[in-house]
Amino acid sequence: MLRLDQIHPLVQGNKWFKLKRNLEAAGGLPVVTFGGPWSNHLHATAAACKLQGAPVTGIVRGEAPPEPSQTLTDAAALGMRIVHVSREAYDKAKKGKIPEELRTVTDGAYIIPEGGGNAEGAAGCEEILDLGDFTPFTHILCATGTGTTLAGLVNGAGKRGIQAQFLGISALKGAISVEDEVRGLLEEDRGNWGILHDYHEGGFAKISPALIAEMNDFYAQTGTPTDRVYTGKLVLAFRKMAGEDRFPAGSNILLIHTGGLQGNASLPPETLHF
Numbered sequence: 001m002l003r004l005d006q007i008h009p010l011v012q013g014n015k016w017f018k019l020k021r022n023l024e025a026a027g028g029l030p031v032v033t034f035g036g037p038w039s040n041h042l043h044a045t046a047a048a049c050k051l052q053g054a055p056v057t058g059i060v061r062g063e064a065p066p067e068p069s070q071t072l073t074d075a076a077a078l079g080m081r082i083v084h085v086s087r088e089a090y091d092k093a094k095k096g097k098i099p100e101e102l103r104t105v106t107d108g109a110y111i112i113p114e115g116g117g118n119a120e121g122a123a124g125c126e127e128i129l130d131l132g133d134f135t136p137f138t139h140i141l142c143a144t145g146t147g148t149t150l151a152g153l154v155n156g157a158g159k160r161g162i163q164a165q166f167l168g169i170s171a172l173k174g175a176i177s178v179e180d181e182v183r184g185l186l187e188e189d190r191g192n193w194g195i196l197h198d199y200h201e202g203g204f205a206k207i208s209p210a211l212i213a214e215m216n217d218f219y220a221q222t223g224t225p226t227d228r229v230y231t232g233k234l235v236l237a238f239r240k241m242a243g244e245d246r247f248p249a250g251s252n253i254l255l256i257h258t259g260g261l262q263g264n265a266s267l268p269p270e271t272l273h274f
């Protein structure tokens with residue numbers, strides 16, 4: 001397992017790589033981005049912008065609840081201005097049709113899409129493959145939301161002569177458009193990738209007893225914490241597939257831990273034994 005959760009205490013996992021080129025492109029402009037109340041992306045963007053001294057606003061979907069989430073509390077403490085908007089306004093803004101009410105926030109700002117899902121995000125993720133020698137692996141697995149990380153890995157593999165098959169474990173239920181998103185970010189489609197849609201455990205940010213049991217068991221066996229939204233499902237998928245002999249004998253399999261551990265604060269205490 002490649003522990004990207006350990007690269008930085010706050011800008012964890014794949015988010016570091018997805019933000020890198022975006023913040024370079026922002027060139028010191030104020031940054032505006034989007035996310036939900038438990039978004040790893042918002043949390044990481046707040047931390048990265050603090051490190052860079054860039055002013056940053058997070059637009060959050062839905063009216064402000066009486067108790068803000070731990071994620072938004074942390075993001076605000078890191079200096080992110082939080083702006084809650086209606087779901088309708090959020091969904092429009094996310095697609096690039098900024099509603100009038102948000103213009104004062106977005107005018108003159110560098111906009112990073114929800115989840116950091118753009119070409120700069122994918123380009124930054126290619127650099128994950130500079131962290132070591134990845135040529136021995138036959139399979140490289142990662143958790144997938146927007147597909148940006150997977151696309152970056154596949155692009156990076158092409159340039160580095162890495163022959164592995166890349167598999168994204170979708171954290172969402174029935175998100176078949178993710179394949180199109182990935183294709184849209186690929187420089188060349190060599191058919192060496194795929195997305196598995198059977199391990200969402202009920203849908204995005206949903207948790208099943210099986211998922212929690214898996215996360216606790218994996219921690220007990222390996223000492224490696226996973227997160228409830230993405231990497232827990234990655235481990236669950238990998239162990240199920242291995243148990244079903246879905247990888248040929250002699251396979252050399254790498255799991256990429258994309259971080260996201262801050263989101264576990266959304267679980268009731270005592271749920272996770274790590």
Ligand SMILES: *Cc1c(COP(=O)(O)O)cnc(C)c1O
Pocket residue numbers: 013014015040041115117143144145146147148149150227230231258259260261
């Ligand atoms: C954001 C995130 C992902 C999803 O990455 P994409 O590039 O959107 O596919 C995966 N794992 C974790 C822990 C994340 O926070």
